[in-house]
Amino acid sequence: MRELSGIDGNSPEVVLARLRLALSGEGPAILPMALGGVPPVPLGEVPRTVAVVIETSGSTGVPKRVMLSTDALLAGAAASSVALGGPGQWVLALPTHYVAGVQVLVRSIAAETLPVVLEPGHFDPEAFVAAAQRLTEPLRYTSLVPVQLARLVQAAEARGEVLDVLRRFTAILVGGQAIDPELIRRAEALDIHLVRTYGSSETAGGCVYNGRPIGNTRVREAVVDGSRQLEISGAVLAEGYLGDPALTQERFIDEHGERWFRTGDIGAVDAETGIVQVYGRADNVIISGGVKVSLDAVERAVNAMQGLGAAVAVWAPDEHWGQVPVVVTDTVDHPGLQAVRDVVGAQVAKSARPARIVVIDELPRLSSGKVNRQLLVRMLSS
Missing domain, CATH: 3.30.300.30 (ANL, C-terminal domain)
Structure with missing residues (x-):
């Protein structure tokens, strides 16, 4: 077993330093917490393979604590790097107590680049542009949620210098929720390179890019409780839920030696192209x-x-x-x-x-x- 330490998720630099130690095995597993000013807090123990625990948002249900191994996090980072065209430098614009924010840091550690950190709090397009201008590597990335992208697109439509900065990104990942098709059209009309992502804390973040699974991720349809839901397998899967073996057994199933995660999302996988479509939550x-x-x-x-x-x-x-x-x-x-x-x-x-x-x-x-x-x-x- 391994010690689990709660840390302040509003201090990205602290999370980055503690994450390095957790991934290398030199420090305890970490749980970035939303409350500011939180000193390191012992939270018990987790399996030795676990490096990070993420508490889900609970936007539509009860929050859960998802245990992610070092292997799953690094597998997600490696798959992302290959899918995007190579390792690069990232702007961190998301909270580090969510998996998308943690993965920006994991990808930066794997790429041996220093992320440019946007101050936590209200998202300001001007502050984002200033942060992006501090990037020095040739391949440049960021990960956003749709509301952030909408504010940047609006600013880019009004000001050419904002548009120039956004066009210099090799890819701008956007996910976490459904994206307004009109927003995608506006961004594409500006020649901004968007990558729509799908995934969850249980899959170490985004594991489907523009409808296509990345790395060794596989997605299939399965009939669950009368509806066709998506299930995911691959190296990115979480170890399960901390302190909830019953839910772990319900959501992570073993079939002929292969683990599958029942996402609870209604969706479809095209039989010819393999493109994944997500229609919404079954619950x-x-x-x-x-x-x-x-x-x-x-x-x-x-x-x-x-x-x-x-x-x-x-x-x-x-x-x-x-x-x-x-x-x-x-x-x-x-x-x-x-x-x-x-x-x-x-x-x-x-x-x-x-x-x-x-x-x-x-x-x-x-x-x-x-x-x-x-x-x-x-x-x-x-």
């Missing part, structure tokens, strides 16, 4: 009037509408139907409830038509950039 489903309604399907239909690209679909209690879909947006000038209901009814199902549109000043977000859906549900239920 992001409500029962409205006795009928199952996928909130992710509602959200996809709504986001395709002009003027509602930043909207999210959550549920609210209803005396008659039990639960109903509700669209929440920060856009005042939206198409209107009837137009939204017509589109969702035609593309998804009549039972999926939103009951109302709620306009708020700003969508609440977690530090990872994901919308805090649990908070929105509590707001609508109060």
Whole structure:
């Protein structure tokens, strides 16, 4: 067994130094924590192979502590390097208590380059551009969530010097959540090299780039609880969940000597091309009037509408139907409830038509950039 130490995730330089020791085996395993000012805290023990423990965001469920081995983290970094065209220098723009932030540091350690660190807190395009201008290596990378990319694209559309900086990146990885297709089109129109990533803490971060598995990652469809869900195998898989052997056994299955992770994501793998498509979470489903309604399907239909690209679909209690879909947006000038209901009814199902549109000043977000859906549900239920 090996000691596990909680460290301050708001100090990227400290995380980088402690991560080096953890990966080399010279120091304890680490759990970067979201709270600032946290001194090293003993948190018990983990299996000797584990180098990093990541606490999932819990944006749609209960947070879990995912145990990642040195081998899994380095396998993810190596696969990323090959897929992107070689090792390079990174701008760290994500929190280090999330797997995407940790992987930027792991890739930097593996490439023997020093990452340029953006100060934690509110994402400022100007600060990002200043950080990017400090890169010195020929191959340049960063990893972002969609809300960060949206702010950079908006700045690049207005200012040529911002665009010049973004075009110098060999690749800008973007993932962590669904991406508005219009945002992708805008970025591609500016000739910004985007790489859309798919993965999770349980796969040591992104392991599918632009729909294609990287490294020795394999993705397949499997029928789980009546829906076709994605399962992933490969060297990047986590060891399991800290302190939860039952959940580990449920989500990580062994089949003929090969481990597979049940992602809980509804998706498809093209039989000819192998391209992976992700449609949404299997657990992001409500029962409205006795009928199952996928909130992710509602959200996809709504986001395709002009003027509602930043909207999210959550549920609210209803005396008659039990639960109903509700669209929440920060856009005042939206198409209107009837137009939204017509589109969702035609593309998804009549039972999926939103009951109302709620306009708020700003969508609440977690530090990872994901919308805090649990908070929105509590707001609508109060």
